[in-house]
Amino acid sequence: MNDWPDGWTDDDRSGNRYGQGSANERPESARSMPHVQRRPAPPQQRPAPPRQRPAPPRQRPVPQQPAGYDDGQPQYDSGYNTGQVYGGGNGGRGAGHGGGPGGPGGAGADRGYVQGRPGAAPNWARRIKIGALVLVVAVLGVSVGTYFWADSKLNRDVDLSKVIERPKGGDGTNYLIVGSDSREGMTAEDKKRLHTGSAEGKRTDSMMILHDGGNGPTLVSLPRDSNVEIPSFVGSESGKKYEATGRTTKLNAAYATDGPELLVRTVEFNTGLHIDHYVEIGFGGFAKIVDSIGGVELDIPKAFKDKYSGADFQAGKQTLNGQEALAFVRTRHAFTSDLDRTKNQQKFLAALASQTATFSTIINPFKLYPTLGSGLDTLIVDKDMSLWSLGKMFFALKDVTGGDGTSLNMPISGSVGGNLVWDKAKVKQLVDQLNNDEKVTVTGN
Numbered sequence: 251m252n253d254w255p256d257g258w259t260d261d262d263r264s265g266n267r268y269g270q271g272s273a274n275e276r277p278e279s280a281r282s283m284p285h286v287q288r289r290p291a292p293p294q295q296r297p298a299p300p301r302q303r304p305a306p307p308r309q310r311p312v313p314q315q316p317a318g319y320d321d322g323q324p325q326y327d328s329g330y331n332t333g334q335v336y337g338g339g340n341g342g343r344g345a346g347h348g349g350g351p352g353g354p355g356g357a358g359a360d361r362g363y364v365q366g367r368p369g370a371a372p373n374w375a376r377r378i379k380i381g382a383l384v385l386v387v388a389v390l391g392v393s394v395g396t397y398f399w400a401d402s403k404l405n406r407d408v409d410l411s412k413v414i415e416r417p418k419g420g421d422g423t424n425y426l427i428v429g430s431d432s433r434e435g436m437t438a439e440d441k442k443r444l445h446t447g448s449a450e451g452k453r454t455d456s457m458m459i460l461h462d463g464g465n466g467p468t469l470v471s472l473p474r475d476s477n478v479e480i481p482s483f484v485g486s487e488s489g490k491k492y493e494a495t496g497r498t499t500k501l502n503a504a505y506a507t508d509g510p511e512l513l514v515r516t517v518e519f520n521t522g523l524h525i526d527h528y529v530e531i532g533f534g535g536f537a538k539i540v541d542s543i544g545g546v547e548l549d550i551p552k553a554f555k556d557k558y559s560g561a562d563f564q565a566g567k568q569t570l571n572g573q574e575a576l577a578f579v580r581t582r583h584a585f586t587s588d589l590d591r592t593k594n595q596q597k598f599l600a601a602l603a604s605q606t607a608t609f610s611t612i613i614n615p616f617k618l619y620p621t622l623g624s625g626l627d628t629l630i631v632d633k634d635m636s637l638w639s640l641g642k643m644f645f646a647l648k649d650v651t652g653g654d655g656t657s658l659n660m661p662i663s664g665s666v667g668g669n670l671v672w673d674k675a676k677v678k679q680l681v682d683q684l685n686n687d688e689k690v691t692v693t694g695n
Contacts, residue, residue: 454513604651
């Protein structure tokens with residue numbers, strides 16, 4: 251077998267053909283050389299993988315403007331196409347957003363944080379609840395503040411603990427309401443305008459017992475000329491005990507002798523009725539209260555005049571200002587008896603309460619604050635009187651006018667020395683009904 255290429259013979263192996271080329275114009279072809287041994291190739295090693303460089307951050311594509319659009323200004327990017335409008339998950343991360351916790355593209359984004367959708371409808375139910383809560387808190391704050399402000403204006407000058415030998419209390423609450431002729435705080439011009447004169451000191455000009463109980467309120471007028479016995483008492487200032495002498499005098503003399511404490515002691519002694527609270531107002535304060543509410547409308551059945559009080563009234567419905575109201579309740583020379591005057595006082599006081607103790611007055615600060623400011627600081631009450639109790643008293647007076655209560659004069663049986671004598675049997679029946687909180691059936695003069 252010939253392993254040489256075509257055209258080669260064994261003789262050629264001994265020739266000097268190597269290094270001399272070939273005369274044949276055709277190039278030599280590859281020859282087989284079995285005698286040549288190749289070294290085995292070293293095992294190939296897998297090349298190390300090339301180092302990977304961190305991929306640059308993807309750039310947020312810039313929205314293309316319409317062809318030919320160029321106004322020379324920085325172009326506006328709404329971020330709409332990059333997910334910036336709605337924010338959101340991993341696919342919504344845009345260039346320039348931080349990857350920290352809570353930031354867009356960070357942990358907060360991985361938890362599905364979604365920004366509010368522009369133009370979404372507001373949660374009106376939640377807003378209404380919050381608004382209502384704020385309103386309630388504000389109203390409560392104003393109400394509490396008003397209460398303590400008004401409560402601080404009361405003059406708690408009467409100490410009923412100084413009253414001795416008091417009768418046992420019954421059902422319901424009994425108020426002793428006193429109108430005095432005190433001119434304290436009034437200027438010379440006020441005294442002239444209100445026809446009060448310039449008498450020193452103060453005396454009771456009107457006295458009433460208001461019982462507030464389960465069978466409706468009862469208003470009982472005590473004529474200032476009532477004939478009563480002055481009992482033993484302890485002086486409100488001296489602390490000295492004065493023993494009773496059995497003498498009788500006008501009821502208003504008790505107040506002139508030792509003030510509110512002796513007046514309460516005298517009323518309780520002569521009636522057997524326990525007085526729970528004491529309320530007093532002077533001339534000036536009375537007129538201010540009436541003026542603060544814009545006057546009191548009253549229907550006067552009969553015309554009358556009184557030069558001493560300044561009264562000059564025509565019959566019919568009319569609105570009385572402070573000066574006219576004071577003249578109306580003080581007038582006594584135009585009547586034949588003090589009982590007529592007490593009836594006018596009851597009528598006016600009930601009308602005043604009816605027009606003052608109203609919802610419209612309570613919720614209207616332009617009426618409420620002037621009324622409280624002008625009225626409360628002119629009131630003298632007992633040390634245990636609260637603003638709440640005073641409010642209940644006014645609403646009870648309002649009920650008397652509204653027909654839910656009863657008003658009467660203390661029953662009279664005659665007179666002695668110009669003083670009015672109480673009907674003892676009727677007075678006892680009246681007091682029993684009040685103490686037991688029963689419906690009053692007794693009638694007065």
